[in-house]
Amino acid sequence: MIKIYGIPNCDIVKKAIDWFKQKKIVYQFHNFKTDEISRAKLLEWINIAGLDVVVNKRSTTWRTLSQEKQQEMQNTKQAIEILMVETSIIKRPVIENEKGLVIGFDELEYKIKFGS
Numbered sequence: 001m002i003k004i005y006g007i008p009n010c011d012i013v014k015k016a017i018d019w020f021k022q023k024k025i026v027y028q029f030h031n032f033k034t035d036e037i038s039r040a041k042l043l044e045w046i047n048i049a050g051l052d053v054v055v056n057k058r059s060t061t062w063r064t065l066s067q068e069k070q071q072e073m074q075n076t077k078q079a080i081e082i083l084m085v086e087t088s089i090i091k092r093p094v095i096e097n098e099k100g101l102v103i104g105f106d107e108l109e110y111k112i113k114f115g116s
Contacts, residue, residue, distance in 0.1 A: 002027040002114055005037070006093035012105050016093045019107065025114060027095075032087035042080045045094060048101050051079055056091040065089075 002020070004027050006013035020027050030037075045054050055073060056062060062070070065086070072078040073089075083090055095102045099113045 002095060002097045003030060004028070004093050004095050005030045005032060005090075007032055007088065010092050013093045016095065016105050016110075019105075019110060020114070023115070032090065032092075037084060037087060037090070039080050039084065042083055042090075043076070045101065045103070046076055046080070049103055051076055053103050054091060054094075055079065055083070056089055059089055061086055061088040 002025060004013070004016060004020070006016070006029075008014075008029070008031055017027075017029070042054070051074075065073075065082075069082060073082060091103050093103075093105070095110075095114070097114065102109045102113055
């Protein structure tokens with residue numbers, strides 16, 4: 001089962017969801033804002049993709065963090081604690097299935113990992 005993690009009003013998440021709908025690929029959506037994200041899941045993503053890929057340093061939320069908090073984000077354990085509260089800093093969408101993980105919108109990667 002494909003699981004898409006994100007925020008429903010995010011343009012990139014909408015683009016990904018539209019891609020899956022056009023390809024008639026079934027997925028499950030996990031909304032960061034209403035459905036919490038676990039430490040274990042964040043650690044899994046960081047271990048697979050790396051902290052720099054999981055953290056969206058272009059986000060408005062990232063820019064509003066203090067310099068101290070931004071520095072803390074360099075430490076995985078501290079970063080996870082911040083990401084659990086500030087889910088808007090997680091790069092979106094995060095899409096996973098048994099074939100792997102894709103973070104962001106990459107149509108070629110989607111075709112490889114999710115079909116069509």
